[in-house]
Amino acid sequence: MKKVLLLLGIFSFSFAQEDLESLKRQLEEQKRLIKELEKKIEALEKAQKEEEPQKKEAREGTRPAPADRSLQLRLKFDERLRAYQISPFKQTAFLPDISFIADTSFVARNRNDQTFKKLEIPELYYTHANDGHGKLNEKRGFNLNYGELYLYAPVDPYFDLYATIPFSEEGVELEEAYAVTRGLPGGFQLKVGKFRSSFGRLNAQHPHTWDFATQPLPYKVFLGDDGLVEKGIHLNWLAPVPFYLLFGMEVLQGENEQSFGTEGFSVNTKKDGTGSNIEVGDTRKPNLYVGFIKTSFDLGRLSLLTGLSYATGKTRINHLDTEEPHAFAGKTKLYGFDLTAKYTIDSIRYVSFQGEYLYRDMKGTSYGYDDNGDLFMPFTSRKQSGFYAQLVARFHKQWRAGIRYELINKNEVKSDSTDRGLPKNLPAYYAMLEFSPTEFSRIGLQVGENRAYYLEGVRKPVKELILQFNFAIGAHGAHPF
Amino acid sequence: MRLIALLFLFFSLSFAQIKVVATYGWIADLVKQIGKEKVQVHTIAKPYEDFHFVLPRPSEIAKLRQADLLVINGASLEVGFLPPLIQQSNNPKIQPGREGFLDLSQFVELIDKHKKVSREMGDVHPEGNPHYVFDPHNVPVLARAITERLCQINQKNCSYYRANLEDFLRRWSAKLREWDAGFSKLKGLKVVQYHKTYNYLFNRYSISTVGTVEPLPGIPPNARHVENLSKQAQGARFVVVEAFRSKDGYAQRVAELLGAKLLVLPSDVGSENTKDLFDLFDTLLRRLSG
Numbered sequence: 171m172k173k174v175l176l177l178l179g180i181f182s183f184s185f186a187q188e189d190l191e192s193l194k195r196q197l198e199e200q201k202r203l204i205k206e207l208e209k210k211i212e213a214l215e216k217a218q219k220e221e222e223p224q225k226k227e228a229r230e231g232t233r234p235a236p237a238d239r240s241l242q243l244r245l246k247f248d249e250r251l252r253a254y255q256i257s258p259f260k261q262t263a264f265l266p267d268i269s270f271i272a273d274t275s276f277v278a279r280n281r282n283d284q285t286f287k288k289l290e291i292p293e294l295y296y297t298h299a300n301d302g303h304g305k306l307n308e309k310r311g312f313n314l315n316y317g318e319l320y321l322y323a324p325v326d327p328y329f330d331l332y333a334t335i336p337f338s339e340e341g342v343e344l345e346e347a348y349a350v351t352r353g354l355p356g357g358f359q360l361k362v363g364k365f366r367s368s369f370g371r372l373n374a375q376h377p378h379t380w381d382f383a384t385q386p387l388p389y390k391v392f393l394g395d396d397g398l399v400e401k402g403i404h405l406n407w408l409a410p411v412p413f414y415l416l417f418g419m420e421v422l423q424g425e426n427e428q429s430f431g432t433e434g435f436s437v438n439t440k441k442d443g444t445g446s447n448i449e450v451g452d453t454r455k456p457n458l459y460v461g462f463i464k465t466s467f468d469l470g471r472l473s474l475l476t477g478l479s480y481a482t483g484k485t486r487i488n489h490l491d492t493e494e495p496h497a498f499a500g501k502t503k504l505y506g507f508d509l510t511a512k513y514t515i516d517s518i519r520y521v522s523f524q525g526e527y528l529y530r531d532m533k534g535t536s537y538g539y540d541d542n543g544d545l546f547m548p549f550t551s552r553k554q555s556g557f558y559a560q561l562v563a564r565f566h567k568q569w570r571a572g573i574r575y576e577l578i579n580k581n582e583v584k585s586d587s588t589d590r591g592l593p594k595n596l597p598a599y600y601a602m603l604e605f606s607p608t609e610f611s612r613i614g615l616q617v618g619e620n621r622a623y624y625l626e627g628v629r630k631p632v633k634e635l636i637l638q639f640n641f642a643i644g645a646h647g648a649h650p651f
Numbered sequence: 652m653r654l655i656a657l658l659f660l661f662f663s664l665s666f667a668q669i670k671v672v673a674t675y676g677w678i679a680d681l682v683k684q685i686g687k688e689k690v691q692v693h694t695i696a697k698p699y700e701d702f703h704f705v706l707p708r709p710s711e712i713a714k715l716r717q718a719d720l721l722v723i724n725g726a727s728l729e730v731g732f733l734p735p736l737i738q739q740s741n742n743p744k745i746q747p748g749r750e751g752f753l754d755l756s757q758f759v760e761l762i763d764k765h766k767k768v769s770r771e772m773g774d775v776h777p778e779g780n781p782h783y784v785f786d787p788h789n790v791p792v793l794a795r796a797i798t799e800r801l802c803q804i805n806q807k808n809c810s811y812y813r814a815n816l817e818d819f820l821r822r823w824s825a826k827l828r829e830w831d832a833g834f835s836k837l838k839g840l841k842v843v844q845y846h847k848t849y850n851y852l853f854n855r856y857s858i859s860t861v862g863t864v865e866p867l868p869g870i871p872p873n874a875r876h877v878e879n880l881s882k883q884a885q886g887a888r889f890v891v892v893e894a895f896r897s898k899d900g901y902a903q904r905v906a907e908l909l910g911a912k913l914l915v916l917p918s919d920v921g922s923e924n925t926k927d928l929f930d931l932f933d934t935l936l937r938r939l940s941g
Binding site for chain 2: 410
C-alpha cells in the first residue's frame with residue numbers, strides 16, 4: 171500500500187514538474203510575443219506620426235486616401251486588442267443620458283418673508299401644509315430653486331427608464347422614477363413607478379419648461395406646489411384614427427396633500443388633549459383614480475390640443491399639530507378641462523394660447539376646536555373652481571413675451587349646510603419677458619400681483635418681481651408639444 | 652356582386668399600401684420615387700419650418716401610430732422634436748432598432764466631424780454635418796437603402812421597388828452628368844452661408860465658403876460679427892440663405908456690406924415650391940448660376 175502511495179507521489183511530482191516546465195516555456199514564448207508586438211506597435215506609431223501631415227492633406231482634399239490600408243488595419247486591430255485586455259468588461263457605452271438643470275432667481279416682493287410665509291388662501295391653501303421641497307422663489311433676494319439631475323436610457327428592448335432627482339440646499343428628493351413600455355401592441359403604453367400624472371395640461375410638465383416662473387392659482391390650491399406627482403401605474407391607449415385621440419387611466423397612491431392623502435389620524439375631543447380620542451382610519455390604498463381623454467388636430471398653421479381629466483379619491487388632511495389644529499376626512503372629485511392653441515407664423519415666430527379650468531368637489535367631516543377648546547366636527551362640502559389663461563408669443567429667435575390671468579372664481583364652503591361666506595373672486599395676473607440665448611439657457615423676467623392671499627381675514631395682495639435664470643447641461647431630451 | 656368585388660379590391664388595395672412617415676420633404680420624395688402607389692407617405696416637417704426646430708405637433712403622433720416605416724435624416728438633426736413623438740406614438744414597429752426605423756445618415760460619409768464637441772461651440776452635431784442630402788452623389792445610395800428596407804418590410808412587392816429603383820437611378824445618373832457639368836462651372840466661386848447647410852454641395856464642386864452669417868452653428872448673428880465678416884469675406888459673390896431664413900435682417904446687411912447678392916435657396920423638397928429632388932438640384936444650380 172505504502173509503495174503504491176510512494177509511486178503515486180513520485181509520478182504526480184514528475185508530472186507536476188513537467189507541467190511547470192511547459193508552463194515556463196509557454197510564458198517565455200508569450201513574453202517574447204508581447205515584446206515583438208510592442209516593437210511592432212512602436213514602429214507603427216512612428217510610421218503613423220510621420221503619416222499624419224499627409225493624412226491631413228488628404229482629408230482636406232475631396233477624398234481621403236489612406237497611405238497603406240493594410241498597415242492601418244493591422245494597427246487598429248492591435249490597438250483594439252490592447253484596449254480590450256486592459257478593460258475587458260468596460261460598459262461605458264451603456265451610460266444613460268445625463269443632464270443637470272440649475273434654476274436660480276432674484277425676487278423682489280412687497281411683503282417680507284415672515285408675512286409671506288403666513289399668507290393663506292381661505293379654505294384653499296395654507297403654507298404650513300406646503301413646507302419642504304417644491305417651493306420656488308420663496309425668499310426675497312436670491313434663491314436657489316433647485317438643481318435637477320435627469321437620467322434616461324432604454325432598460326432593454328421593452329422598457330425606457332426616466333428619473334428626475336431635484337437637489338435643494340437642504341437635501342435630495344426622488345421626484346420621479348418610472349419605466350415606460352417601448353413596444354406594447356395595439357397602441358397601448360404602460361408607465362409604472364413615481365411620475366407626474368397626466369391629469370390636465372401643465373401637471374405633466376417639469377417646472378423648467380413652464381412659460382411662467384410661478385404655478386397658476388388653480389394648480390397651487392388644488393394640487394399643491396409640486397403638482398400631482400404620485401406613485402402608481404398609468405395606462406394609455408392611442409386610438410387608430412387619423413387625428414390624435416388618447417385615452418388614459420391611472421391608479422395612484424393618492425398622497426397629494428392638497429386634495430387627497432391616505433394616512434388616518436386620531437382627534438382628541440379636547441384641544442388640550444384631556445378628552446377621549448376619535449380614530450379616523452387610513453383610506454383604501456391605492457387611493458386615487460385618474461382618467462383622461464386628449465385630442466388634437468391642425469387647422470392650417472394652427473395646432474389645437476384639448477383634453478378632459480377626472481380624478482377621484484378619498485381625502486385625509488391632518489393639520490392637528492399646528493397652532494390652530496384642524497383636520498378633514500372625506501372624498502374629493504377633481505375635474506379639469508384644458509385647451510392649447512399654437513399658431514405658427516414662420517420658422518421663428520408663434521403665438522400660443524393655453525388655458526385650463528379646474529373644479530373641485532370635496533365632501534366629508536371637518537375637525538376643529540371652538541373657543542372653549544371643545545371639538546366640533548361638522549359635515550363640510552367644498553365646491554371650488556378656478557382657471558388660468560395665458561398668451562405667449564415668440565417674436566424673435568431668442569425672445570418671448572407673455573401675459574397670464576388666473577382666477578379662483580368659486581369658493582363655496584358649507585359647514586352643516588351653512589354657507590361660510592368665504593371670499594371668492596381671487597385673481598392673480600402676471601406678465602413675462604424671456605431671453606433665451608440658446609435652448610439650454612433662459613433668463614426670464616416676471617412681474618405681477620397675486621390678490622388671492624389673506625391674513626387673518628384681510629386681503630394682502632402680493633406684488634412680485636422675479637428674475638429667473640435657468641441652465642441645462644448634458645444630454646437632455648427634447649420636450650413634447 | 653361585382654360592386655362588392657370592386658369594393659373589396661379597392662379596400663385591399665388601400666390596405667396593401669405601406670404607411671411611411673418621413674421627417675423631411677426630400678425623404679418623402681425619395682420614398683415615393685421607389686414606392687410609388689404602393690406607399691402612402693406623410694411628412695412631418697413643413698417646408699416653411701427650420702429643419703432644426705420643427706414643432707412636435709400632436710397630430711404627428713397619430714400619423715406615427717399607424718406607420719409601418721419611419722425614415723429619418725439622422726445625425727441629430729431631428730433630436731429637438733422627434734424623440735418625444737416616437738415615444739408617444741405607442742407603435743412598437745417604428746422604435747429605433749426595429750425594422751420600421753430607418754436612419755439614412757448611416758449610409759453616407761459625413762463631413763465636418765469634430766474630434767471633440769462642446770456646447771460652447773454652438774449647436775454642433777457630434778456625428779458631423781447632417782445636411783448630406785445636398786450632395787447629389789449621395790442620393791443613389793440613399794435610394795438603395797430605402798429600397799432594401801421596403802423590400803424587407805414588404806417582400807411581396809420587392810421586385811416592383813427594385814424596378815422603380817433602377818428607373819430612378821437611370822434618370823438620376825442622367826441628371827447627375829448635367830449637374831456635374833453645371834456646378835463645375837462654379838468652381839472657385841466664393842460665398843457666405845448663413846449656416847453650414849450647403850457644405851456638401853459646395854465641397855463637392857469646390858465652391859468656397861468664406862464665412863457664415865451666424866458666428867457659431869445655431870447661434871444668431873450680432874452686429875460685431877457682421878462687421879468682422881464684412882472684412883473677412885471680401886470677394887464673396889453671394890450670401891446664401893435657406894428659404895426659411897429669407898427675411899433675416901443680418902443676412903441682408905452682410906450682403907449689402909459685401910456688395911454681394913442675397914441668394915435664397917430651397918432648404919428641402921417643398922421649400923421654394925420645389926416639387927421633387929430633381930427639381931431641388933435644378934433650382935440650386937439655376938440660382939447659383941444666375
